[in-house]
Amino acid sequence: MKAAVHTRYGSPDVLRVEEVPPPSPADDEVLILVHASTVNRTDCGMRSAKPFITRFFSGWRRPKHQILGSEVAGVVEAVGASVTEFRVGDRVFGVNMADYGTNAEHVCMKERAPLATMPPTLTFDEAAAATDGAILAMTYLRRVGLHAGQRIVVYGASGAIGSAGVQLAKHYGAHVTAVCSTPNVELVRSLGADVVIDYLRDDFTTNGETYDFVFDAVGKHSFRRCRRSLVPGGAYMVTDLGFLWQNPFLALLTSRLRRHRKVLFPLPSYTKEKVAFIKQLIEAGEFKPVIDRRYPLADIVEATKYVETQQKVGNVVITVG
Ligand SMILES: NC(=O)c1ccc[n+]([C@@H]2O[C@H](COP(=O)([O-])OP(=O)(O)OC[C@H]3O[C@@H](n4cnc5c(N)ncnc54)[C@H](OP(=O)(O)O)[C@@H]3O)[C@@H](O)[C@H]2O)c1
Numbered sequence: 001m002k003a004a005v006h007t008r009y010g011s012p013d014v015l016r017v018e019e020v021p022p023p024s025p026a027d028d029e030v031l032i033l034v035h036a037s038t039v040n041r042t043d044c045g046m047r048s049a050k051p052f053i054t055r056f057f058s059g060w061r062r063p064k065h066q067i068l069g070s071e072v073a074g075v076v077e078a079v080g081a082s083v084t085e086f087r088v089g090d091r092v093f094g095v096n097m098a099d100y101g102t103n104a105e106h107v108c109m110k111e112r113a114p115l116a117t118m119p120p121t122l123t124f125d126e127a128a129a130a131t132d133g134a135i136l137a138m139t140y141l142r143r144v145g146l147h148a149g150q151r152i153v154v155y156g157a158s159g160a161i162g163s164a165g166v167q168l169a170k171h172y173g174a175h176v177t178a179v180c181s182t183p184n185v186e187l188v189r190s191l192g193a194d195v196v197i198d199y200l201r202d203d204f205t206t207n208g209e210t211y212d213f214v215f216d217a218v219g220k221h222s223f224r225r226c227r228r229s230l231v232p233g234g235a236y237m238v239t240d241l242g243f244l245w246q247n248p249f250l251a252l253l254t255s256r257l258r259r260h261r262k263v264l265f266p267l268p269s270y271t272k273e274k275v276a277f278i279k280q281l282i283e284a285g286e287f288k289p290v291i292d293r294r295y296p297l298a299d300i301v302e303a304t305k306y307v308e309t310q311q312k313v314g315n316v317v318i319t320v321g
Helices: 041-048 052-058 124-128 132-143 160-171 182-190 223-229 243-255 272-283 297-307
Strands: 002-005 016-019 029-039 071-079 091-095 106-110 115-117 151-155 175-180 195-198 211-216 230-238 262-264 291-296 315-319
Touching: 002 297, 016 297, 029 041, 029 124, 029 297, 041 052, 041 297, 071 106, 071 124, 091 124, 091 272, 115 272, 124 291, 124 315, 132 160, 132 211, 132 272, 151 160, 151 223, 160 175, 160 182, 160 211, 160 272, 175 182, 182 195, 211 223, 223 230, 243 262, 291 297, 297 315
Parallel strands: 151 175, 151 211, 175 195, 211 230, 230 262, 291 315
Antiparallel strands: 002 016, 029 071, 029 106, 029 315, 071 091, 091 115
């Protein structure tokens, strides 16, 4: 089968599309014929081993996972002896964060992995882009138990995590103020945001409003800058480590201060329940993944370079086969 392989850390140019032996499913696995996958920011971190701490997960000297790609949509081609949930021919989608390997023509996933049958209304491209950003956004919104009557700012609302965050926050009934740049204002409004602020023209921290939460989905804001826009007891939730790892440090520090405004930096967990929840939202018309560009597997280097501009809108899909 064809796969995007890397055997050393480095720039996107270390990726090569090569023939490799196809995987075969263990008793508790399904073999998926991949139709679509994505390149996301986690793949970029795993490939470059940046920040350095990534090597704890990706391998100290060389990559443990030589084929990257975590999100997948495709068709079950074979099932292991003990698999009961899936059958050959099922259209499935999910995220293989434990083993990666979806930037390839075939991948094996555990039956218990975050995998579900696809909502019938979705294309493979859409299904491939549905899980990672949404699960990351869900991690934060569930952490604070976001609910109706609360006010949240989603900063970086046009990214993969931010665009899912806006839709999920609306599902939970919150009042959503989404922040993005001028070209993405209409897209973000179409995701259901109550208020859209173009950060090239206005600054939400100086408009006199206060919010229960600021969800910095791109890690480009800071607790220091938005602290006064939070109600007492409110939280700045951030997806990135920040300069000198300040965000996990501030999260630890502020967690000890009662009734103080807090920084939250929760670690995500990828579960089957979360993919099933995303499927429900899609079927209810409450969530639709945003796709920016599609690239064939052969163009994985260009796709990755584009993701690394940090300017993608939603998700970058890799079409396979
Ligand atoms: N915690 C975790 O486990 C985890 C896992 C994966 C990724 N991450 C982190 O999550 C963050 C976002 O990932 P993502 O994939 O959602 O990002 P993304 O899709 O790459 O975000 C791109 C968007 O960011 C916006 N943007 C760029 N510069 C900006 C700025 N200065 N201010 C505000 N918005 C800006 C751009 O829109 P505009 O032009 O509209 O600004 C663009 O649409 C990254 O920092 C990544 O490291 C965390």
